[in-house]
Amino acid sequence: MQDVSSLVARAREGAPRAVARLISLVEGAAPELRRLMAELAPLAGHAYVVGLTGAPGVGKSTSTSALVSAYRKAGRRVAVLAVDPSSPFSGGALLGDRIRMSEHALDSGVYIRSMATRGHLGGLAWAAPQAIRVLDAAGWDVILVETVGVGQSEVEIASQADTSVLLLAPGMGDGIQAAKAGILEIGDVYVVNKADRDGVDAAVRELNHMLGLGEAREPGDWRPPVVKTVAARAEGVDELVAAVDKHRAWMEERGELRRRRLDRAAREVETIAVTALRERMADLRGNTRLEALAERVVTGGLDPYTAADELVRGVTGS
């Protein structure tokens, strides 16, 4: 195993393979991870994290690619982290990488990486912030975090972002689907992609209507804009970048950016702590062993709360 410090140094010089190795340490929950995070701590905090979520078929990959081009035009170095929280087939993610890489393959100001989090005890909430910290400390200006899949995992990814962009497309019953998936409230900026299709105005209307259904806003509160794009032709993408920048400016002005980052760090710390406590629980022996408690719950001799009390006593001694 290569020395962590030299990997960090090379990652900060822009070496993509060093960045890739570091993210693999995160993915693999390598023992070096503690030391890596300790080294990165003073280096991070400069990148801006944009989350991209949306159901399959809305043109997420195309939008990511168009957004990368727009940021590059503005001279910003962009890293893309594509998180697939549930795929059992890492080959799929790799294929996606190759397809998306092609357009930006020769640009050293772009870094694209898929990450699988399946099987991690702490899951996405555990791995994503650490991968983001790697990219941040390595000096990337903008980190686009794109997630595959819908529902809970999207909400988790959105919570990792400074600005969360939610993509929809007309004619997919989007409003209803988004509401069902519980993701309507996570967007700071909404995009109706494939805006050259029929039904785009209806989709924007429906979306604006649903966004208006939330609580009444205070003056000065952020009103999420709805941007129309045709990502495949790069139409509307500059407007999308402008909307993200406007949200960033609003957040900085209101102290909201700092608040979000504090929240994010709190959740990250809590997730690592909970993961550690769960590992302790798995290591218990005797009467407070989880398997022994489960046995008594299944046979009806113990209720799950009393069992949980005993488990907690096992790790805390109180």
Added chain:
Amino acid sequence: MQDVSSLVARAREGAPRAVARLISLVEGAAPELRRLMAELAPLAGHAYVVGLTGAPGVGKSTSTSALVSAYRKAGRRVAVLAVDPSSPFSGGALLGDRIRMSEHALDSGVYIRSMATRGHLGGLAWAAPQAIRVLDAAGWDVILVETVGVGQSEVEIASQADTSVLLLAPGMGDGIQAAKAGILEIGDVYVVNKADRDGVDAAVRELNHMLGLGEAREPGDWRPPVVKTVAARAEGVDELVAAVDKHRAWMEERGELRRRRLDRAAREVETIAVTALRERMADLRGNTRLEALAERVVTGGLDPYTAADELVRGVTGS
């Protein structure tokens, strides 16, 4: 607040309103929950839990309703628990209830209930097993747990079931979508619904092919069957019930049913314990307070692992 013991007694006599009240106690994480679970512990363990998952549009509600009818024909009392892990609009779930209730409204051998778990600290993994225990202890023979949404929440619901049924429909690029959502491996029984549509044979072929991609099976291992249904016309539903019964018989014979229930109880106990520990973390004061630690992580003075160590020390004293 009504006395828990008398609610339990009335629920066991078949009073739907008593069952509804008890599930509301679970949803609301009421203080009586501990006592309720202690009372239910010796009463549960008799119901058979069937999980129903699938992407929106595959005909999940129709399939549930058809399955209820089939079980009723066989003389079994059926409870349906529709879990929507992420919807911000409980009204949606209630509407779905009313639509589905209509067909079985006059049948006292059917109980249908939606449950929202949004906002719970422990989420779906915390609430679903307790609601299942309520229905189980109340004497329902079969509990159909249907989930709205895809991805992680489906995997969680499937893990609550004795037999997990995964629904697909032709012409939705199902194999690929299912693989992306990581749900292909959770099914004990697969259903291709809307089997009167074009492409059903291709969908079954693709599904069988993907199922064959898993690890090589030992002789005697369960080979998930693929059942074709047209739920709207009740076609193939008896075959689906037969496939579920066959899986149940296989599980009982191999000791697998007991193993699954032990796993489920272990996860339930662990989730309650972790939730309790997270509550303790939130109650910490001073230097080990989560907010204070997050502050130091954001400013780069502390890495998240060292912060998590301090948090763990705060709750365990070691």
